[in-house]
Amino acid sequence: MGKFSKLQDYVLAFTGNTTLLGKVAMKYALIAILLLICACILLFLSQVFLLASSFAYLAKTMSGAYMNSMLTQIERRFNIPASLVGIINGSFEIGNLLVIAFVSYFGAKLHRPRIIALGCTVMSFGCLLISLPHFLMERYQYETALSPLENSSSSMSMCLINQSQSSTHMEKQSAECEQKFGSLMWVFVLVGNIIRGIGETPIMPLVISYVEDFSKAENSPFYIGCLQIATVIGPFLGFMLGSYCAQLYVDLGFTDIEVTITLTDARWVGAWWLGVLICGSVNLLAGIPFCFLPKSLPKEGQASETELLSMRNVSLLQERSETQAKRKMREITKDFIPFLRSLFHNPVYMLFICITVMQFSAYIGMITFMPKYLEQQYGKSASEAIFLIAVYNLPIICIGYFLGGFLMKKFNISTIQAANIAFWISLIEYLIYFAAYFTVCENSPVAGLTVSYEGIEQVSYMETTLLADCNSDCDCSVKVWDPVCGENGITYVSPCLAGCTASDGTRKYTVFENCTCVAASGFSSGNVSAVLGQCDKEANCDMMLQYYLILSIVCSLIYSLGAMPGYMVLIRSLKPEEKSFGVGIHTLASRVFAGIPSPIYFGALIDSTCLKWGTLSCGGEGACRMYDIVTYRWFYLGLPAILRGVSYIPCVLILLILKKQLKSSDGKTLKRSPTAMEAREE
Structure with missing residues (x-):
């Protein structure tokens, strides 16, 4: 004093x-x-923490959505198959699993705001590591019929009758490449994504626990709702950023060569690294406010004069809370095996985990490769595909989640009612989902891949079918992907394979002439030509895309409506003392059995539909340039249909179990209490 x-x-x-x-x-x-x-000061700190937490949620979900939107660009830039892209995508979940046990055990004991700040910083470092290959690799060079140094077309991509210059050049190039090491720069992306997953792990659990500690019981749902709003805005911003960056050429500001390919070309690579750096900067900024926040805040409405003026009492309260936390941790450790045994003997809980794994596997596989599906099926650019996903799907999913939660609260729905609502809503959406098989486009006509050189429809996975009588004297390489569109509406893999012997014009306006294979298809016997790029999709493809997007809106709304009732079945199937542990095991199972493997086997199935692979600089298969979209469609839509269809078996079992439990509880109630007639007589 x-x-x-x-x-x-x-x-x-x-x-x-x-x-x-x-x-x-x-x-x-x-x-x-x-x-x-x-x-x-305390009120200011609590508000600052809420704002900082919302910003951290926005930053982490924004970077996650952006990475998902850029998978196709990463695949093309590093010339890797879709299955390897699936591994990169699943590596984020691996990073989560590496430290989730450490965060769960030590997170509450340490300085939570600083741990959150550290997590944001680690995420930022992961983003920096992901973008690093762009600055270490050479400039992106795509296969092209045009010489990068001259305005005229390169003779190496033209039909050279009775000459062997083309093959000699390719053999010389392969011999030189044998002395170079293969590019493994994608490993940086893989490791960076793992680090990003490590940094993301402490943000959600520690923010929620911190909010629960300082907020009143009646204010806590509002605060958590504010955080959920940030998780909605974040993915939207991430996809919009991805759409913008996909329009920019990868070597933005560094190229002095005119880009001759369009956004819809399979060789186009957007500025994927730019958005990663932006996301990393946002994550770094999100962590700064947490560095200045205290270890804990007094409970709202419970601050006293002694707590405000006496540091000794504050320290005593902190020591007491730490002692209680340690005691609670010992109790949890002691009850670990009994809790685990109890969960394994809970049929509703175990069946719900099976449902989650199958449904989540279908969802993750579809959302991972959805931009690629829109590109291949409807001929859209990556930028357009990402934009359409952001605008059509994300807002409607948020509306569905909100309405589902509101209805649960409004009508005070019981567990059995919630289970029935979730089951029937999901089943209705599942049946509507099959309409997607009718909103499709057919394979584009590509000579030697989807049609013969005579224009007859035939799908071939063999490179030998690229050679025909009309280009047999041209000594063409079947490894090159440099498509040209003939006057007959058929795409040819390269000017050489189209039999073109001359060219006119410069750069992207080059026209290839005297194309013998175009003439051989019966289109014309005179001077026929071809232009750079693939031929456009069929006329009704845009209309089919509109039908598909409308269908996706309906399915997303219906599916998200049933998500909250379904989740309440999980929560209410657990005893109060088991809820935290049960939810943790449920999250762990969904990540291990769905989040990690699903993108890998989805990617492997998609790879199996590839008709024409790109070629690495030193030989070997690179990224796929063209898919058999009919088989692609069956795999992309069929595998989720199978997974979800099987998931309805445990759904029915849960309904039967809950009905049986309800009848048994009603029977016990009737035995213990007098009937209505007896009550009236008394």
């Missing part, structure tokens, strides 16, 4: 009031002012 007395004396000397009444009044006035200042 010495410093406080001096402060009081200074104030009294300044006011000139030395009466006893004045001293007492001044004393309580100073105490009131100090209490008000401390209350304002």
